[in-house]
Amino acid sequence: MYQEKIITPPSGYLTLVLFLALLGGSFYGFATENFVAAGIVMLINLFLVLPGLIINNPNEAKVLTLFGKYVGTVKTDGFFWVNPLTTKKKVSLKARNLNGHQIKVNDKLGNPIEIAAVVVWQIKETAMAMFAVEDYLQYVTIQSEAAVRHLANIFPYDNFEDEEATITLKDGAEKVSSLLEGELSERLSRAGIEVIEARISHLAYAQEIASAMLQRQQATAVIAARKLIVEGAVGMVEMALERLSAKNIVELDEERKAAMVSNLLVVLCGDRNVQPVVNTGTLYS
Template sequence: MNTPNPVIYGSEAMSSKTLLADDPPEKAASLCCPTALSCFLSCFCPWVWLGACKVVNEKEAALVLTWGKFTTVKKKPGLFCFNPCGVEFQVVSVKQRTTDLPGVKLLDLKGNPVVVSGVVFWQIQGVKAASLDVENVYQYVHTTALATLKQVVSKYPYEDDDGGHSLKTEAATLSAELSETLQQRLAHAGVKVIAFNMTDLSYAPEIAQAMLVRQQAEAMVKARKLIVKGAVDISEGAIQQLESKGVTMSESEKTKIVTNLLTVICGESGAQPTVALQ
């Protein structure tokens, strides 16, 4: 009963109405002498300059705070020297990341418990918002993704007998809705959602056996309907062919032929010929 494969549907989850919190333009701020107090303290304690250099690698950015106040964001890789007195230099990775949501038990539209697994592909685009507006951006993404998954799954049944939208058949539609909903919730935190996919879907263990019996019963009914339809067509064709060849039959004889054919074709086991002994 496992369904969607972990395929990324679409390259971006951003909609035209979602405004992602981005960083302000980089300021040409002095990192070595941001304030008079910083200069005085660093001169009074010169040994603090021993840890005054930081390297910003590719796919990284640095958030600079001066006495707890936002100063700028450094996005170009390189070596930066700063006054360690009053200046805080936080290096943040802006690489693409994944957040796994394994085996989450939720309720579908009909109230049936299902077990859903998902994966979120995301990256930090607004370094300032991701660092200052949320306590822990990684935990925030995980918690928000769980809430989004619960909301979207509850809008669809596990499967629909009438061929409507369901969790089992609408992998691409669900991925698009999950991505867009999650992006709207994470935009203020400077997080860009690349994709949000369901990777596994099944009934919860407590109802899995009952649902399997139901599926087997539905499959058997459909098969029986197909067999009966075929048997009727065969019986009708046999009588028409006999009459076209000039064989005259009464209504009782036609009924007997149809009954015998339906019994043989629709029976659980093959016909067993019997011979009357004199």
């Protein structure tokens, strides 16, 4: 792997003064009709002095190569002069956002889901970013998508079908993001790229099963609500029978108790209003 070599070139201000002086000398040569000397000075000025001047902005780097060989990287911001024969490639060191596209993939249980992620990254090793991969921007995009696909394949969307799952894509946001960040860091380290943050930005069932999964979730919610209602109704019936027996309000045989329990459960567990019927006779008529 290419090892980054940071260099600090000489200041460009002295070279700029030299450039202006040579430019004035060439003009003077033309004015005194010394065309050969003036032309040579002008060529030196334009092809050897001026091309070596570079401006490096904050959070920016210049990667220098000379005849196919890596020379070094300029990371210090300022005005410098470098070998005019070197090739200078600008690399931004600022943090960047990658808003991944929504992709369709199967989760651990084989359910098709739609998932996307947001990745914040920046270049740390300029030499690796320029020479280890063909195009580091495309490399980040493809590897991020591959990491998201792999993450979706090893975890279920939720634990409706896999109740033993401790981590799910839906409920384990922090853990899933941490795993995604770790896998991306490993994948992108080859290109000298540091992953600052990675999070799931979109997660949903695929369109073809979304309605079925919604019905399943609604059914699960209804069952949970019914279970709570039944537990509460049984407790109320039990309390009613105990209070009636403790205060000796009425004595009921087993058949009457069963009828009372049945009626109370119908009233308490029903999802519609019950119309009461008043018995004007005896309990046994």
